[in-house]
Amino acid sequence: MSTNLVVVVIVLMVIMELGVAQPINKTDNTNTPLKFYCGSNFAMSPETFSRNLNSTFSQLRSQLSNTGVYYARAQNVEDGDAVYGVAMCRNYLLSTDCLACFDVAVPAIAPCGLANGAHVFLDNCLLRFENYDQFYEDPQGSSNIGVLEICGNESTSQPITAFNQSVKELLSDISVATPRTSDFYIASTRQLTSGTNATVYAIAQCVQNASQAVCKNCLNTAYHNLFSNCPPADEGRAINVACFMRYSEFPFFQNNQTINLIPFLGKGSSSKSGMIIGVSSSAGLVLLITALLLWFRWSKFKAAGNDTSDFQGAQCYTYQDLKLATNNFSEEYLIGKGGFGEVFKAIVDGGIVVAVKKLHVGFRAKKEFENEVNLISNVRHRNLILQLGWCIDGPELLLVLEYMSQGSLDKFLWGEQKGTLNWKQRSDIILGIARGLTHLHGEFHVKIIHRDIKSSNILLDNDFQPKIADFGLARFLPEDEAHVSTRFAGTMGYTAPEYATRGHLSEKVDTYSFGIVALEVISGRSCSDVNYSGPRMEYLLDHAWQLYEKGIHIKLIDDAIDPNDYQEENVKKIIEIALMCTQSPASLRPTMCEIYLMLSSEPSLEQRQMLRPTFIAVDRRIQIGGN
Structure with a gap:
């Protein structure tokens, strides 16, 4: 028996189940290991196992380095000594704090030697690896660890x-x-x-x-x-x-x-949760109080010499720094345009690639900007764009956001990358959008209504996971109101009829827009495109409804998708959920939480009576469907 193997056996005998308990600093997040466990078996080949383990750890760390990613898994299976790994951080952490915890977790299980399984618990993260992959789906399956x-x-x-x-x-x-x-x-x-x-x-x-x-x-x-x-x-x-x-x-x-x-x-009860949406005259008192609070906060900010404590997790940049990083906001750095201004690619802090959103100057925009910074600097979710910084000291108001190299979803549906997304990627995108909206509507400490959900506002990361962008349209709403009458600020074609025609805004406006985007993802068609192949012109929503009524809505799926990549029942289920989202009146639409649960469940879907949806075309004079 080799020396290494003897050491491993002794280590396993001594620390088969090791616990580490350390005093915790009560006023700070610490990365002191709380408990760790070693597996009861050891690797066949120390060299192969170590190589697989190191590669798995490297992949996990790389995934966690992406902003908004709190859960990662990786595997390396070379020559029989397979290593399957999982790492998870607490969702309140910045990416840097998550990585700091991971970097403590890795050496914390070093005493396990060549044991082919181990896990360690810290306040801020969990790290686990095994030589089998079943624990991906059943984490407690073969573990003898109870809740301690x-x-x-x-x-x-x-x-x-x-x-x-x-x-x-x-x-x-x-x-x-x-x-x-x-x-x-x-x-x-x-x-x-x-x-x-x-x-x-x-x-x-x-x-x-x-x-x-x-x-x-x-x-x-x-x-x-x-x-x-x-x-x-x-x-x-x-x-x-x-x-x-x-x-x-x-x-x-x-x-x-x-x-x-x-x-x-x-x-x-929704009376205890704030709702962020459009301004109405009935909200005057709340807005007055809000404005006074913002003014007071801004006064403190200026008096403190640009203290950014109110903007937790966001860095204050100077206008000159961002101007240089974008080459004076030149055309060559321009990567997009939105309702509030242009978006530029930039490199800051010695090599970090970011997106800089320039908002047009104006008193109203300034107030909106202050609201936006206060809100989204604390929104951290894997399906929502993360704000990294901001600037208010120049002629333009600027936001610094994480950069999405793949660009927006519409590019992959009908733009230059048309037809390149397979069904797995498309279904994951639909689920991810639903997950992000569920967080905005019900999981954040206040309720946020986006009110401009569309394919161009959905950005994709390197793994084609969606991230919802542009929270600049959010406002405050009194806690005891279900909706308000406000000026229209969405995008025609994606906007719910009650909002486009009467200005009635609620979270169900986002539900409607989600349904439209889901149909776009499935079909590869823009909601504003007109199909002239039939006896009359049909927009996407109308066309989908016609197919659904005939029971042939599977024909909506993009011809570019390989039929071997999907199950018809699953596609039909998602189309039906999308149509459910576009029902009118708004009370017929499910919440985003309900939608997420439906998308996450088995293919069977509870049958609901549905009405023909109403679609407001790009030309507001055209209203299709409805009662």
Whole structure:
């Protein structure tokens, strides 16, 4: 037996199940390993295994370096010593913080030697590898690790009864809500009932490859273990290969990174969640208060000498720096135009490629810009464009956003890359858009309505995953209103009829637009294109409805897609969901959360009575369908 093999056997015998518990800095996110485990078997070839392991770790790190990516998996299977890896970070982290945690996790499992499986838990991340791939779909399948609670070593400084009650309610709520979210993640807070103004902070997260049932069962156990064993400890954690739960009386994420629990608890109240949409006269008082708060915040910002603390995670750039980075905003750097201005490619901070959005100057635009910066600097989701920075000191207002090398979705549907997307890529794009809108409508700490969802506002990353761009149209709405009457600011062809004709704006406007985009993705046609092949001209939505009525809506699919790449029932299901999204009145449309769940479920779809949808063409005088 070789020396290396003897060392491995001894290590495995000594640390087959090792735990590491360290004091945690209560006021900061730390990357101290909480617990790690080594597998019971070892690799056949140390050299091959090490090469596969290092390559897997490298791939995982590369994926996590992309902004908004919190879950990664990779594999290397050379010469039998297969390595399948998963890494996951908490969704409140910046990419740099996620990578910092990953860089601690890798050496933390080094004591496992050549064990062909191991995992380590940290507050900020999880790293796991195995020599089999089944755990991708069933993370708990072959693991003998139960849900382990780790309690703080100090008692709470708050009144014990009130603290226990708040912890119990908060943990119970997030254990119910988390499995119902699009990313299996919740961050929330709860004020103590004692009147002390103290707050309890908590998160829950399941690995994204877990099923909803596994996530639910894991978090239920985590909740019972923490509440039964940890209070009145000032903090506690529950760890498992499928889920993680943590609470503390000390903040470990920003207040404006919380997620609205109400839509996921089945308690049916929207009165507690803010809604960001268009301006109306009935919102005057709220807008006045908002304007005063913004003015006060801006005054503090100026007095502090460009302190960016209000813009968490976003960097303040000087106008001169961005002007140089875009060669004075020259035509050669121009990569797009939107309703608020032009978008330029730039290189900042010594080599980071970004997109700079230049907004046209004006008092109104300035107020919109302030709102936008405050909002989207804290929106972090894998299907939403991340804001990296901003600038307000020059003649134009500028946003610095992550750069999407593939460009916008429309280019791949009817532009220069027409026909290059296969069915798997298209269905993933549709699901990703739904996931992003679900986050905006119900998972962010306030409700955001985009109101200009269209294919040109969907950008694609290197893996052809969609990211929704352009949140500049968001506004505030009083909490007790379901919709407002506002000026039209969307794009004809994608816009819901009640908004285009009467200015009635609600989250169902985004639902309608999503349905139109989904039909575009399936067909490869623009919603504004007219089909003259039949007895009358038909726009895309009208054409899709005609095919659906005849039961032949599978014919809507783009001819460029290989028939061997898809199952007809799955395509027909997505078309039916898209048509469901375009129903009028708006009350007939499902929410984006419901849509996401329908798209994520098995091909069968509950039959619903549907009406012929209404389509407002690019020329507003043309209204097709409806009652």
